[in-house]
Amino acid sequence: MMYFTETGRTHQELILLIRDKYGPDATVLSRKKITVGGFLGFFQKDGLEYSGYVSSKGRPKLSENDKKEQKKILDSVKVEKKREDSLQKILDEVKSLKEDIKSAPSNEGGGELPSLLAIENYLFENDFSLSYIKKTLDRLKAELPFAELNDFEITMNRVNSWIEESITIHQDRNKKRNVFILVGPTGVGKTTTIAKLAAQKGLGIAGSQKYSVRMITIDNYRIAAKKQIETYGEIMGIPVTCCESYEDLKREIDINSDVDYIFVDTIGKSPKDFVKLAEMRRILEGCGQECEVHLAFSATTKTWDIREIMKQYNPFGYDSVIITKLDETTRCGNLISLLHEQKQKVSYITTGQMVPQDIEVATKEKIMSLLVGSKQVTKG
Template sequence: MALNIPELPPMVMRGDSLEDCIKKLRSIYGSDFRIIRREEKAPDGFFGLFKKKHYEVTYALLQPEPRKNPLVPAAFDFEKEKRKFLEANGGGNPQMKLILDELHELNRSLDEKTSALCPEEPAAIVRIRELLRKNEFTPSYIQKIVDKIRKDCSLEELDDFNFVQKAVVDWIGETIRTVKTEYLSYPQVIVLVGPTGVGKTTSVAKLAAKYAALTAKGSAGGKRVRIITIDTYRIGAKQQLETYGELMDIPVSLAESADDMQKLLTMYSKDVDIILVDTTGRSPKDYEGLAKMRNILDLKKLPTRVFLTVSASTKASDLRTVMQQYEIFGYESLIVTKMDETDCLGSIISIMDEKNKAAAYFTDGQRVPSDIVKATQVRMLIQLADFKIDREHIDRKFSPEGAE
């Protein structure tokens, strides 16, 4: 059954902008009003020639009914009731305090979400929110984009959804950071870390083949490459790499300890350009395993780059945990695998932006070495679901110079 909330006669609020009018209304009435009409008004008459335009919002006040939820009455003072409850129950139970705080936070979150759905939100913003949600961007990322729309788009521009959509695609692209993967000095150690099942070993093989085939300036041949694995946990891990190594004529060695690793690096550093290190897949909650692996990878003498390998289909909360826990390895950027297994890249874009991390490579298949490419903003943008992408425009805006 629809709720019939009575309205008072219409009134008008004036301001410098639509946002200014709404801000004034909320400061006076909270959410107890409904917008009927919004207009941009030109100055009246000849003497208005040098005056600024202003905005008028015609609105009606609502007469809110008493809140019927007995758990959250209209005049509910949460902190006051919390103190009374704790005093009546001994006052020192930390679990009860935690539960009450969580209830308070939940109530605040619901209020924010309800406010976000106010009827005055322009249709373009509503549509953009839905597109971003469909692509699984995080709520905080979506809010950042919506805030930018409100700040940068005029009322006329908000009426042109194609304009707003194109601007949003540009803004998303600007939040995607990539890194250069060229090297100025050799030997170079490249270490891949990450959780189980994301495709580290296959990515190591792809990079090995890529560098072995890469023609150096002034040289007819590719880079001299070696592979080291420290994965003694997964059955067949070394054998899998050795199979790739035989096909590419690249030696593969096993390091079971920090001493083994240092000996191999010392041996290879004299006549090798690229040393690729494959590691054991570890859950971000396996703190002991991560610490042991960090000890083996404590490489001090040679230039080292660490890449965190993650799957493109990882949900945002898990991705946030992985990126946080793997910080102990000092990774500088990501290799995003399995790009062909999802249409929703919002999670990876959101958390990369949240953690201020860049992407180095994308992989999208099992073929060695072909299914690996340098990370670009364009590749992520063209994979956005249901967005209308101006490919010529984003190629011109984001295509990097000298891409590998």
């Protein structure tokens, strides 16, 4: 009698192998699943292992040695079965653990640490965009060690420093002669803003240098707007001119070539009025290359609308933005988020209707001071 053990991929493959190798008298005693092939545990495949004996006389009475050999084979099968049962038990436990984790309450947004939850609430209450909040929390987790991450004072100061870094302030070109054009949708206070800027430069407010100033308006469609800027001009003693075409504007700019500052007020148009915006852009080309274009929008405008305004006024090539009516809102995180997203600079902010005092050059410190709770934790 001879015992054998053979391996193969399938039952049919093994039976054919055993019959071919050991003949029709081969008897299979045990079968078990195994893995075959592979390298360093990779690319293994499922297979089978059959063990048995060969006898030319059917199944004769086994000798003691044969019985011992058969017992070894059967014992090995039992051990392998026990191992498979243990492995299956482990796999079931792992699967159960995965299900527990999957069904556990989500703790996204840094809520696992009180300090991060407080930071998230601070940014949310100040109306920062969701993407800005997520990037800030991810940056905290990536850059701060756990001991600092769990310290509210450290995290708060770090976040405020990052917010300040994300604000970009427009730098004055300090040219000898400036043509300052203000564009933007209707109702954001462009004419009042132009009057404030002209007054500051033309009247030498707060001891600043007094410059020669002119105001030009191309808004001849609204009688009230034209009358408003002319009234401002009369009160401040600053000449005001109305232009209706590219040629009129170019001629007026050339005539006032010796003036330090020329402030150009424009027509308030909806960002969806593409035809009128194109016409206005053509007229403004009369100002030549030596000009600065600033886009005005109200702090009370919805974030999505501001994004659309900025997009539609891109053809004007504006250098920076002026945020008006900041006194009419209690949150400015959305503005910081949007300007950072669009990589835009801020030149001025206005905080009321009074001319000329309710306007100031934008600074990071001023914008940071508008954040609710920004001074709760500061060092030094």
